[in-house]
Amino acid sequence: MGTSLLLPIIDLSSPEKISTAQLIRQACLEHGFFYVKNHGISEELVERVFKESKGFFNLPLEEKMALLRRDLLGYTPLYAEKLDSSLSSIGDSKESFYFGSLEGVLAQHYPNQWPSEGLLPSWRQTMECYYKNVLSVGGKLLGLIALALDLDEDFFEKVGALNDPAAVVRLLRYPGEVISSDVETYGASAHSDYGMVTLLLTDGVPGLQVCRDKSKQPHIWEDVPAIKGAFIVNIGDMMERWTNGLFRSTLHRVMPVGKERYSVVFFLDPNPDCNVKCLESCCSETCPPRFPPILAGDYIKERFRLTYATS
Ligand SMILES: O=C(O)CCC(=O)C(=O)O
Numbered sequence: 001m002g003t004s005l006l007l008p009i010i011d012l013s014s015p016e017k018i019s020t021a022q023l024i025r026q027a028c029l030e031h032g033f034f035y036v037k038n039h040g041i042s043e044e045l046v047e048r049v050f051k052e053s054k055g056f057f058n059l060p061l062e063e064k065m066a067l068l069r070r071d072l073l074g075y076t077p078l079y080a081e082k083l084d085s086s087l088s089s090i091g092d093s094k095e096s097f098y099f100g101s102l103e104g105v106l107a108q109h110y111p112n113q114w115p116s117e118g119l120l121p122s123w124r125q126t127m128e129c130y131y132k133n134v135l136s137v138g139g140k141l142l143g144l145i146a147l148a149l150d151l152d153e154d155f156f157e158k159v160g161a162l163n164d165p166a167a168v169v170r171l172l173r174y175p176g177e178v179i180s181s182d183v184e185t186y187g188a189s190a191h192s193d194y195g196m197v198t199l200l201l202t203d204g205v206p207g208l209q210v211c212r213d214k215s216k217q218p219h220i221w222e223d224v225p226a227i228k229g230a231f232i233v234n235i236g237d238m239m240e241r242w243t244n245g246l247f248r249s250t251l252h253r254v255m256p257v258g259k260e261r262y263s264v265v266f267f268l269d270p271n272p273d274c275n276v277k278c279l280e281s282c283c284s285e286t287c288p289p290r291f292p293p294i295l296a297g298d299y300i301k302e303r304f305r306l307t308y309a310t311s
C-alpha cells in the first residue's frame with residue numbers, strides 16, 4: 001500500500017456552523033475528501049447494516065440473481081461494472097446491491113427490490129432505517145456545503161436538488177480471492193462519483209485510495225484509512241460542475257488486498273429535474289463556466305451508460 005493521507009475531520013455535532021463550514025470549504029478545495037464524525041447515526045445501527053449486508057451476499061447466487069438490477073436498483077454480480085471504462089480488463093471485482101427512495105415520485109418510478117422476508121426477516125426494516133438516517137445526515141452536510149460556498153444554507157433545497165433527491169444506498173462486497181488474469185483487476189477501478197456528495201462506511205479492511213491530482217501523470221495514489229464511527233465523505237462531479245471545479249471531485253479506487261471487504265456507500269444526487277449550472281460566485285469574465293448547464297437526470301443517465309456499456 002502507498003502512503004496514508006491525513007484527511008480533515010469534520011465534527012457534525014459542532015454548534016459553530018460557520019467555522020465548520022470553513023473547515024469543509026478548505027477540505028473541498030484541497031482534497032474533495034474528508035471524514036465526518038459525531039453524525040448521530042448509532043454504532044448499533046451501523047453494525048446491523050453490515051450484518052444484514054453480509055447475510056444478503058452470503059445467499060446462494062440464484063437468490064441474488066432473482067433481484068438482478070432493474071432500472072438502477074437491485075443486485076449487480078461480480079465483474080458486472082467497470083468504473084474506469086478505458087480499462088481493457090474484465091469488470092471490477094465486487095458485487096453490490098442498490099436501493100433508493102422509500103417514498104415520493106422516484107420511489108414510484110423506481111421501486112426497490114427487497115430480499116424476501118423469509119430469507120432475511122429484518123433486512124428491509126434495517127435498510128429503511130439506515131436510509132432515513134443517512135439521508136438526514138446528507139441533508140445536514142449539504143447545508144454546511146452551501147454555507148461553505150457563501151450560499152444560503154437551504155440553497156440545495158431552493159434549487160430543487162433535495163426535493164425528492166436521487167439518493168441511493170449501495171451495499172458492496174469485495175471478495176478476498178481474486179481470479180488470476182493477465183491484466184490488473186481492481187475492486188473498484190479509478191473513478192470519481194457522479195453526484196453531489198457521497199458518504200461511505202467501510203468494515204475497516206483497507207483498499208480505498210485517492211489520487212489528489214488527476215491531471216498529473218503518473219497518478220499518485222494515497223491510502224485513505226477508515227476511522228471507526230466516521231463517514232468518509234467525498235464531493236461528486238455534479239458539485240464540481242456547480243462550483244466550476246472549485247470543489248474537487250477526486251479520483252479514487254479500491255485495490256484488492258487479499259481480504260474480503262464490505263462497504264456501504266450513500267450517493268446523494270440531485271432530483272433528476274434539477275438544473276446543475278455554474279454558481280454565479282464561481283465564474284467571472286476571466287473564469288467562464290467550464291461546463292454547460294445540464295439536467296441532473298440526463299447527466300447521471302449518461303454516466304451509468306458508460307459504466308455499464310462495456311460489461
Ligand atoms: O467501497 C469503497 O470503499 C468505495 C466504493 C466507491 O468508491 C463507489 O462505489 O463509488
Ligand SMILES: [Fe+2]
Binds near residue numbers: 191193
Ligand atoms: Fe466512488
